[in-house]
Amino acid sequence: MIVLLCGLSGAGKTTLARTIKNKLDADGTSAEIIDGDEYRGNLFKELGYSREDRMENIRRMGFIARKFSRQGIVTIVSAINPYAQARAELLSRYPDVFTVHVDCPVDVLIGRDTKGFYAKALLPDEHPDKIKNLTGINDQFDIPATPDVYINTHVNSIDDCSNMLYNFIINAKKPVYEF
Numbered sequence: 001m002i003v004l005l006c007g008l009s010g011a012g013k014t015t016l017a018r019t020i021k022n023k024l025d026a027d028g029t030s031a032e033i034i035d036g037d038e039y040r041g042n043l044f045k046e047l048g049y050s051r052e053d054r055m056e057n058i059r060r061m062g063f064i065a066r067k068f069s070r071q072g073i074v075t076i077v078s079a080i081n082p083y084a085q086a087r088a089e090l091l092s093r094y095p096d097v098f099t100v101h102v103d104c105p106v107d108v109l110i111g112r113d114t115k116g117f118y119a120k121a122l123l124p125d126e127h128p129d130k131i132k133n134l135t136g137i138n139d140q141f142d143i144p145a146t147p148d149v150y151i152n153t154h155v156n157s158i159d160d161c162s163n164m165l166y167n168f169i170i171n172a173k174k175p176v177y178e179f
């Protein structure tokens with residue numbers, strides 16, 4: 001199965017992906033994480049943050065994820081994945097995709113600001129360091145209308161969030177059709 005985490009930067013996707021992979025490893029279930037930062041930094045270096053590049057980023061991650069999931073590996077795609085169109089494309093292309101909205105209020109994310117991006121996005125327009133396309137501040141995020149799982153990392157602890165998602169993964173079994 002492909003577990004498509006989506007949510008704003010700092011919402012907790014990487015934290016949850018790693019925690020869940022550890023849990024799955026511990027019970028003997030193969031798992032792999034396809035992480036936006038990791039793939040962008042190593043394989044997709046030419047991609048930026050325009051709509052077109054984000055769409056392409058998700059297309060590529062989905063393609064790779066399917067290679068793993070076909071082998072029975074629980075494949076967690078951890079990326080902001082902001083567009084309904086990109087998510088719908090993966091859902092229509094692959095038979096084993098589950099969407100997980102990792103949610104957290106923007107004001108809490110501005111407080112977490114683990115990478116300093118929110119402070120830069122909130123700088124005045126004329127500031128040379130201003131980020132002009134940070135998802136959730138000045139770039140689009142389409143809230144998933146019907147996610148398979150909704151997780152709010154502001155109201156639930158890391159333990160509770162990862163247990164919720166882990167339980168979903170081990171119970172969910174969509175048939176995987178060959179094509």
Ligand SMILES: Nc1ncnc2c1ncn2[C@@H]1O[C@H](COP(=O)(O)OP(=O)(O)OP(=O)(O)O)[C@@H](O)[C@H]1O
Nearest residue numbers: 008009010011012013014015114153156157158161
């Ligand atoms: N319930 C929670 N679940 C996950 N992370 C949490 C939770 N509560 C607090 N956090 C904290 O929020 C931060 C989330 O950072 P993380 O890198 O996982 O986010 P991300 O969504 O992967 O961001 P990015 O898109 O920038 O990679 C971590 O510092 C983590 O400790």
Ligand SMILES: Nc1ncnc2c1ncn2[C@@H]1O[C@H](COP(=O)(O)OS(=O)(=O)O)[C@@H](O)[C@H]1O
Nearest residue numbers: 009036037049054057079080081082133134135
């Ligand atoms: N303008 C930006 N918007 C969002 N993330 C950014 C931006 N610039 C740099 N980043 C970094 O790139 C990561 C997001 O990459 P992805 O998850 O791969 O994004 S996605 O939009 O194409 O799905 C964030 O974790 C953050 O570290």
